[in-house]
Amino acid sequence: MASQVRGVVATAMGAPVSVVTIVVPDPGPGEAVVKVQACGVCHTDLHYREGGINDEFPFLLGHEAAGIVEAVGPDVTSISPGDFVVLNWRAVCGECRSCRRGRPQYCFATHNATQKMTLLDGTPLSPALGIGAFAEKTLVAAGQCTKVDPSARPEAVGLLGCGVMAGLGSAMLTGAVGPGDSVAVFGCGGVGCAAVAGAALAGASTIIAVDLDPRKLDLAEQFGATARVDASSEDVVAAVQALTGGNGADVCIEAVGNPLVLEQAFYSRDLAGTLVQVGVPTPDMRIDLPMIDFFGRGGRLLPSWYGDCLPSRDFPMLVDLYLQGRLDLDRFVSETITLDDVEEAFHRMERGEVLRSVVVL
Numbered sequence: 001m002a003s004q005v006r007g008v009v010a011t012a013m014g015a016p017v018s019v020v021t022i023v024v025p026d027p028g029p030g031e032a033v034v035k036v037q038a039c040g041v042c043h044t045d046l047h048y049r050e051g052g053i054n055d056e057f058p059f060l061l062g063h064e065a066a067g068i069v070e071a072v073g074p075d076v077t078s079i080s081p082g083d084f085v086v087l088n089w090r091a092v093c094g095e096c097r098s099c100r101r102g103r104p105q106y107c108f109a110t111h112n113a114t115q116k117m118t119l120l121d122g123t124p125l126s127p128a129l130g131i132g133a134f135a136e137k138t139l140v141a142a143g144q145c146t147k148v149d150p151s152a153r154p155e156a157v158g159l160l161g162c163g164v165m166a167g168l169g170s171a172m173l174t175g176a177v178g179p180g181d182s183v184a185v186f187g188c189g190g191v192g193c194a195a196v197a198g199a200a201l202a203g204a205s206t207i208i209a210v211d212l213d214p215r216k217l218d219l220a221e222q223f224g225a226t227a228r229v230d231a232s233s234e235d236v237v238a239a240v241q242a243l244t245g246g247n248g249a250d251v252c253i254e255a256v257g258n259p260l261v262l263e264q265a266f267y268s269r270d271l272a273g274t275l276v277q278v279g280v281p282t283p284d285m286r287i288d289l290p291m292i293d294f295f296g297r298g299g300r301l302l303p304s305w306y307g308d309c310l311p312s313r314d315f316p317m318l319v320d321l322y323l324q325g326r327l328d329l330d331r332f333v334s335e336t337i338t339l340d341d342v343e344e345a346f347h348r349m350e351r352g353e354v355l356r357s358v359v360v361l
């Protein structure tokens with residue numbers, strides 16, 4: 001029978017979130033109910049609350065989560081009750097034109113649960129990124145559950161579910177950083193610091209952190225940055241060139257979602273270099289570049305959604321690297337909080353005080 005649990009809901013544009021009782025149905029075909037153990041607070045949750053994603057209020061927020069499978073639908077064989085899973089928002093369909101071409105990381109028809117979680121009065125909830133994990137339990141598609149090593153710490157590995165994976169993948173997968181590459185990362189919040197960590201894991205020999213905030217630059221150095229550029233006082237393009245033999249970086253990763261930063265990253269590339277954009281822009285933003293520079297400098301310009309990850313392939317591997325001490329996911333966890341603290345955590349995130357606040361249940 002359906003469960004009643006506590007969850008963090010955004011009811012109206014810009015209004016503070018509240019913890020209310022929600023109804024989680026039993027899993028139907030292709031679905032699973034997961035007992036959430038930890039869920040990180042991401043900028044995307046705040047974007048939902050501000051109406052920046054769509055206006056399908058009320059939203060059940062939270063989407064960077066790990067937990068234990070409690071129940072599965074009648075036809076589900078990929079996971080079982082008791083499995084430790086990281087939730088993902090890329091449950092690939094296996095049938096769309098991208099999946100059929102062997103590129104499931106670009107799946108155009110990813111799965112979410114079919115049934116709706118609701119408020120007590122029956123109002124259907126829109127779960128953030130099809131997950132909704134600021135709740136004691138959530139209903140997802142079975143494919144959104146990726147089994148990983150159960151000895152991992154939920155508050156650390158749950159972050160692979162969104163922002164940290166986006167950053168790691170922007171360097172390791174989209175940017176295809178390799179041994180000896182020079183990399184510059186623009187914006188060193190959670191996603192940018194993960195891009196720094198991914199570049200370090202992939203063997204980059206020069207990793208330049210660029211940010212306006214010295215606290216963020218300190219953090220980036222802890223994740224493996226070898227040099228820093230203070231964008232509040234330095235000419236960013238000239239500084240990146242000076243740190244790369246006058247040439248510019250092989251791979252520039254824009255992790256802010258800002259047209260001016262994108263332009264800096266574009267011009268901080270070496271000839272034939274790669275520009276990766278993983279920061280999420282707002283609909284009003286525009287870019288204006290001389291087309292001759294676009295053409296004349298060559299190379300690759302690549303947007304990166306979710307770091308081009310394939311959760312079933314990448315989450316277990318990254319959790320193994322974490323458990324081996326080669327990927328410091330614990331360092332992303334700035335603080336642990338309760339469901340009741342999410343609104344305040346949004347403010348700390350806006351003030352740049354945390355990489356990730358993580359709700360622990």
Ligand SMILES: [Zn+2]
Pocket residue numbers: 092093094095096097098099100104106107108109110
């Ligand atoms: Zn597909």
Ligand SMILES: [Zn+2]
Pocket residue numbers: 042043044045063064162163
């Ligand atoms: Zn996120």
